[in-house]
Amino acid sequence: MAQNNESEILRKLKSLCKRRGIIFPGSEIYQGFANQWDLGPLGTEMARNIRTMWWDRFVQDREAIVGLDSAIIVNPKVWQASGHVENFNDPLVDCKDCRERFRGDYLLAEELGGNFDGLPLEHISKLIAENNVCCPNCGGQLSQARKFNCMFKTHVGPVEGAGSEAYLRPETAQGIFYNFALVQQSMRLRIPFGIAQVGKAFRNEITTGNFVFRPREFEQMEIEYFCRPGTDREHFERWQEEAWEYYISLGLSAEKLRWRQHGKEELSHYSNRTVDLEYLFPWGKWGELEGIASRTDYDLKQHAALSGQKLEYEDPQTRERYVPYVVEPSFGLNRALLAILCDAYREEEVRGEKRVVLGLKTEVAACKVAVFPLSKKDKLVAVSKPLFDDIRKRWPAIPDTIGSIGKRYRRHDEIGTPYCITVDFETLDDNAATVRNRDSMQQDRVSLDRMVGYLEDKLDR
C-alpha cells in the first residue's frame, strides 16, 4: 500500500465520492451551504444497505423490538420535558476582533488535547484565559463562553410569535418516549422490549467539519430498550456486544474500534452511564460512531410530570407497576457510512500502475455486479443484455460499455463493485464469460448457464 498522510486520504476520498456519485457537497452549484452534504446515487444505495442491515438485525429478526416513525416537528413541550430547551447548549465563544464564533470546548481540545465535552461554561472561560487560547482565525482575544442552544427553531402556522415557536428534533429518541404507552398497549408488549426508529435529526452546530462526520442534519438509528430497573446494567452490556457486532458486520476493522466511557462532567443531563463506540478516523482522531446511554427513568418521568399522563408499565404476572429503565443504543448513519468509506479505501500497485479500491463488504456495496460487453458490437450486446437482465433481477447491477476493459475495472474498483463480468468474442463460442474478483483480481471463466448460481454462492452467503 502506498504511504499517505492521513488527511490526504480524506481529501482523496472526498474527491472520489464526488466523482463517482457517492457523496456530493450540498448545494454545490451555490458554493455549498453550512456543511450540508447530499448522497449521490451510489451513496443513496449504500445508505439503504446500512439502514436495511440495521433494521433486519435489530427489528425484523426480533420479537421484542418494534419500529416507529414519529414526526420531526412536535409539540414544543416535548423538548421542555426532555430538558433540551434548558440543557441542550454548546459553549459559544466569539473573537472580539474578527467576530468569528467557535465552540469553546473544541478550541480547548485543539489547543490542549483531550476531551472537554460538557465542561461548565466558567471552566471553559477560565481554561481559555489561563492557557491564553486565541482566535484560530485572526489571533484575536476570545470572549467568555456563553450558552448557545443547538435546536433549530421555526414557527408553525400563519402567525409568528411565542405561541407558534417549534423546534426541529435534535434526536429521534423523544418520539419514542412520548409514544411509550401507545406503542406498549397497542402492540401488547412485555418488558423487556425495544422501540426502534430511523430518521433525520437536526443540530445547529457552531462548528461543523470533517466531511460527513458532523453535519447539521443527520440520520439517526435509535433503539430505546425498556427494562425492569435493576436489569439495566445487564442490558447495557448486551447492547455493547450487539453494537460491536453490527459494526463488524458492516466491514469495519476491529482494531480501529474502541469503547470510551463518558466522564462524569461529560454525561448528558439524562444519563447515569454512557459509552461511545469510537472509530479511528484517517484524520488521526478517534470519533464517536455510536453511543449507548443508560437513560434510567428520566425521560418517561419527565414526560409523565409535564403531561399529567401515566407512563408506567404493569407486570401482567405480578401486577406490579413501575416506570421502566431505558438503555439507548444510538447509531449514526452518516458516521457509519464515513467510517466504512475510510476503512475500505486503499491504494495498491498493480504491475506498476496505481489502483484505488473501495474494499467494501458485498452487503454494503451499491453495485454488486457489473457487466461489460468487450465492444459495442451488436452480437456482443445480444449476449450481454439478457445476462445483465438476469443478474439485475437479483442484485443491484450496472452495465458499463464505455472505455477499455482496464478503465472499466478501475471505475468499478473505485466504487467497490465485488464482481465484474466481461463478455468477449469467445463468449460467442464457449457461452461463458470472465468473472473478475475485485480484491484478488483473479479471473474465472464461468458458463453463462451457471452464472447466476456462481454469483449466488459468492453474494448470498
Added chain:
Amino acid sequence: MAQNNESEILRKLKSLCKRRGIIFPGSEIYQGFANQWDLGPLGTEMARNIRTMWWDRFVQDREAIVGLDSAIIVNPKVWQASGHVENFNDPLVDCKDCRERFRGDYLLAEELGGNFDGLPLEHISKLIAENNVCCPNCGGQLSQARKFNCMFKTHVGPVEGAGSEAYLRPETAQGIFYNFALVQQSMRLRIPFGIAQVGKAFRNEITTGNFVFRPREFEQMEIEYFCRPGTDREHFERWQEEAWEYYISLGLSAEKLRWRQHGKEELSHYSNRTVDLEYLFPWGKWGELEGIASRTDYDLKQHAALSGQKLEYEDPQTRERYVPYVVEPSFGLNRALLAILCDAYREEEVRGEKRVVLGLKTEVAACKVAVFPLSKKDKLVAVSKPLFDDIRKRWPAIPDTIGSIGKRYRRHDEIGTPYCITVDFETLDDNAATVRNRDSMQQDRVSLDRMVGYLEDKLDR
C-alpha cells in the same frame, strides 16, 4: 356490508389506527400538535412496504433511473431560483372578529363547491365579498386575502439574522435539479433518464386536516425524468400509465381513481401541464394522491441563471447541447397509506357478529402471518415456537397468545394479517395446524412440514 356514512368510516379508521399501532396522533400526551401524526409500529412497516414497492418498481428494476438523498436544509438560493420564495404562497384571510385564520381558496371551495386552487388574491377577495362568505368559526367578517409563504423558516449557525435564514424544503424535487450535472456526469447517464428521491418535505399549511391527508410534514417519493424537448409529451403519458399501475399494485380500487387535469389558473409557476391522480376518499371528496407535472426546462434554467453554472446535456452521438425537459411524477407516501387504509377498511356480518377487516394486499400488510398456540400449555408452545421462528425468518410475523382464538382472529383481521395459524392439541398427533384465510375465512389443515411451502405459494406469488 353494513351501511355507514362516509365520515363515520374515517372516525372508525382513526380509532382503529390508534388502537392497533398503525397511526398515532402526534404528541398525543400533550393533546397533539399542528396536525402532526406519528406512524406506530404497524404503520411504520406498512410505510416501509409502500416505499420499497415504489423503489423496487421505479429505481431498482430500471437501468435509467438512479436514486438520490439530498439535504432538507439547503442553500436558500435554491428556493430563490426555484421560485418558491416569490411564488409559494397561499391566500390567507383572517376573521376580523375572532382573529382565526383561513385559506381563502378552501373557504370558497367549502362554500361554493369546486376548486379554487391558484386563483389570484384579488379574485379570492372579490368572490368572498360577492358571496358574502363569513368566518366558519364565529360568523364574523373576513379580511382581504393576502400572500402567506408556506415554507418553514429557520436560522442556521449561531447568529440569527438575514444572512443565516434558511428554509425547510417544501419539495424534494429541487435537490434533484441542483444536483443534475453531478448525477449525470458521475453516473454517465444518457437521456432519457430519471433521478428518484424519497424523503420528508415541509409545508406550513394554513389549514390542515382530514387525518394524514394534509399534515405539515409529509413524505414525498419523486422522480424527475429528464428528456429531450419535444419528447416530454410521450413520457408524460407513459408516466400516467406507470403511476396508475403502481397504485393498483398497492391494492386501490380502480373505480375510486381518476385523472384530473389542472386548469390554467391552477398550474404551478413552473409547469405547462399537470394532472393529478385523485382518489375518492370516504369523506366524499376526490383528493390528490399523485401529480404528474411537465416542468419543461424551467428549473434547470433558473438554477443555471442564478448559479452561473451550465446545467445542460450533451448528446454523445450528435454532440448537440441542450437543456433537458423534465416530467415529474410526484407521489405522496402519507396519502398512499391513507387511501390504502380507506380502501381496505370493511365491516362484515359473520354469523350475527360484526367483524372489521383491513383487506390489505399481502405486499402492503405489516404482518403476513400470525401464529396462535391454542393454549399456553408447555407442550403447545414447544410446537408453535419453532414453527413461528421458521416463518419469521421469511416474513414479518407476530406470535399471539392472549385471549380466545376468536378474539385473536378479530385482532388480526383489524390489522389485515392475511394468514393466521392455530396450533392446537390435535397438532401433537397429526403434526399439522389450521391455516385461516383472512378474506374467505376458509380453514386449511396443513402439515407442519409443508407449512413454509404452503405460505410461499400464497405470499410470494
